[in-house]
Amino acid sequence: MTEEIMHKLFGVPFLAIKRPQWDKFPGAEYTIGSDSIMPDGKIIQQPSTHLLGQHFSKPFDVKFIDKNEKKKYVWQTTYGPCMSRILASIISVHGDDNGLILPFVLSPIQVVIIPFYSKKLDMKIKKMVEEVRVSLSKNYVDVLVDDSDKRPGEKFFYWELKGVPFRVEIGEEEVKKKKVKLVVRDNKDKVNLALKNLADDIKNLGAEYDERILSRANNYFKDRIVDCKTKEDIMNAFNLKKIARFNFCSNDPDGASCAEYIEKKLLARIMGSRVDILEKPKGKCIFCGKKAKVVSYAGKSY
Numbered sequence: 001m002t003e004e005i006m007h008k009l010f011g012v013p014f015l016a017i018k019r020p021q022w023d024k025f026p027g028a029e030y031t032i033g034s035d036s037i038m039p040d041g042k043i044i045q046q047p048s049t050h051l052l053g054q055h056f057s058k059p060f061d062v063k064f065i066d067k068n069e070k071k072k073y074v075w076q077t078t079y080g081p082c083m084s085r086i087l088a089s090i091i092s093v094h095g096d097d098n099g100l101i102l103p104f105v106l107s108p109i110q111v112v113i114i115p116f117y118s119k120k121l122d123m124k125i126k127k128m129v130e131e132v133r134v135s136l137s138k139n140y141v142d143v144l145v146d147d148s149d150k151r152p153g154e155k156f157f158y159w160e161l162k163g164v165p166f167r168v169e170i171g172e173e174e175v176k177k178k179k180v181k182l183v184v185r186d187n188k189d190k191v192n193l194a195l196k197n198l199a200d201d202i203k204n205l206g207a208e209y210d211e212r213i214l215s216r217a218n219n220y221f222k223d224r225i226v227d228c229k230t231k232e233d234i235m236n237a238f239n240l241k242k243i244a245r246f247n248f249c250s251n252d253p254d255g256a257s258c259a260e261y262i263e264k265k266l267l268a269r270i271m272g273s274r275v276d277i278l279e280k281p282k283g284k285c286i287f288c289g290k291k292a293k294v295v296s297y298a299g300k301s302y
Contacts, residue, residue, distance in 0.1 A: 001047070001079070001081075002014065002016075002034045002046060002047045003016075006034070006046060006047065006086050007214075008214070009103065009105055009106070009210075010086060010090055010103055010105075010106055011090070011093065011094060011103055011210065011213050011214040011217045012036055012046070012086060012089045012090060012093055012217065013036065013217055013218050013221035014034040014035055014036045014046050015034070015035045015036075015243075015271070015274055015276075015297060016032060016033075016034055016274060016275050016276040017032065017033050017034070017035050017271045017272040017273065017274060017275070017297060018030060018031070018032050018251070018272050018273055018274075018275045019031040019032070019033055019251075019271075019272045020251040020252075020255060020256070020259065020270055020272050020296075021251060021252050021253050022253055022256045022259070023269075023270070023272070024050070025048075025050040025052075025078075027052065027055045027056065028050040028051055028052050028053070028055070029051040029052070029053040029055075030050070030051050031048060031049070031050045031051075032048065032049050032050075032275055033045050033046075033048040033271070033272070034046035034047050034048060035271055035297075035299070036089055036093070036221075037221065037224050037241075037242075037243055037299065038089065038092045038093070039092055039093070039241075040241065041224075041238070041240075041241025041242065041299075041300060042299075042300050042301060042302050043243070043269075043271065043299040043300060043301045043302075044085055044088075044089060044301075044302055045082070045085070045301075046082050046085055046086060046089065047079060047080055047081050047082050047086075048079075048080055048082075049077055049078065049079045049080075050077060050078050051075075051077055052075075052076040052077060052078060053075060053076070054073045054074070054075060054076075056076055057073040057074045057075070057076055058073050062074050062076075090102065090103070090106070093217050093220070094163075094186075094213050094217065095163070096186075098157075098160045098161065099160055099161035099162065099163060100161065100162060100163025101163050101185060101186050101213060102163035102164075102165065103165075103209075103210050103213060104165045104166075104206035104207070104209045104210050105206070105210055107142070107163065107164060107165055108142060109142055109143070109144045109159075109162070109164050110141050110142045110143065110164070110165055110166065110202075110206065111136060111141055111142070111143045111144075111164070111165070111166045111167075111168055111202060112143070112144050112145075112146055112155075112159045112164045112166075112167050112168070113129055113132060113133060113143065113144070113145045113146065113167075113168045113169075113170060114146055114152060114155050114156070114159075114167060114168070114169050114170070115129045115145070115146075115147055115170050115171070116152065116169065116170065116171030116172070117171075118171065118172050120172065121172050121175050124175050125170060125171060125172070125174075125175055128170055128174065128175050128195075129145060129147075129170050131195075132168065132170065132180060132195070132198065133145055135195075135198060135199055136198070136199050136202065138199075139199035139200070139203075141199055141202055141203065146158075146159070156183075160185060163185065164185060165184070165185050165186075165206060165209055166182055166183070166184060166185065166202060166205070166206070166209075167182070167183040167185070168180045168181070168182050168183075169181040169182075169183065177192075178194065178195050179192045179193060179194050179195065180192070180193055180195070180198065182202070182205070184205070184209065185209075186209065186212065186213060187212070191205070224241075224242045224243055225242065225243045225245055225297075226240070226242045226243065226244055226245065227245050227246070228244045228245065228246040228286070229246070229286065230286060231261065231286060231287070233246075234246065234262070234266065234286075234298065235266060238266060238268055238299070238300055241300075242299075243271075243297055243298070243299045244297065244298045244299065245295060245296070245297050246286055246295070246296060246298070247281045247282060247283055247284065247285060247286060247292035247294075247295060247296075248270070248273075248281070248285050248286075248287075248292055248293070248294050248295070248296035249285035249287070249288055249290045249291070249292060249293060249294075250293045250294065251272060251273055251293075251294050251296070255285075257288070258285060258287035258288050261287055262298050267300070268298050268299055268300045268301070269298060269299070269301050270296055270297075270298050271296070271297040271298055271299060272296065272297065273294045273295055273296055273297070274295070274297070279294075279295035280295070281293060281294055281295050
């Protein structure tokens with residue numbers, strides 16, 4: 001769910017991390033957290049899931065009848081979607097100095113229409129604006145017309161700040177050519193689009209838009225993970241606002257003493273080990289010198 005929605009749709013990459021035993025949800029068999037890193041180098045935990053086993057079903061007497069008609073205690077999981085953290089991450093990961101950059105699929109306003117009225121073609125411009133608005137709306141594109149008295153530049157700045165993916169401009173030239181000028185929020189590209197199939201063209205551009213900001217976020221995320229071989233490497237990674245990856249003795253309770261260096265000396269935390277890919281440790285734990293059993297990650301948290 002986290003991969004399909006938060007990552008692929010909203011463009012927020014993450015590491016699927018199994019927490020060390022000392023950091024799991026109390027009463028759970030294990031906890032898997034989804035960790036993202038923000039531009040300030042801080043780790044934010046996104047949705048997490050916990051295998052509760054039968055630790056809660058037994059005291060609360062939650063049972064089911066199996067295929068042999070015998071009563072058994074259920075096994076449970078719990079999943080926290082963390083919507084407020086996801087939305088905060090979208091703002092942090094995609095935004096720029098001009099304001100928000102919202103995914104097309106998520107933006108409450110996907111297209112804003114800016115009319116450029118003139119005395120000569122005033123009515124024709126109004127007619128074209130309304131035709132475009134109705135056409136987009138009928139084809140399930142969320143559209144708004146800004147016909148306020150503000151100056152054009154002021155309107156441009158305002159809707160860029162709000163992160164609206166596309167701005168459509170309609171004036172005398174557009175009426176004469178029966179085309180609209182479309183300005184893209186993230187890369188500032190300008191495209192002339194014919195009125196015919198306008199909604200489909202915008203949807204296709206919207207899909208490209210989302211792929212582009214996802215690719216940009218993925219590249220940014222990959223650059224934020226650093227392999228570390230010493231304690232000094234880990235400290236440097238944190239100073240560079242990055243995630244440290246290193247060989248670690250154990251995510252079981254006996255590894256908690258090694259984690260204290262990260263947590264107390266560097267004021268960071270051991271995140272745990274990835275579950276979406278298999279990473280084999282090599283050599284020794286960089287803290288205690290014992291044979292490494294896992295590849296672990298660590299970072300500064302909020």
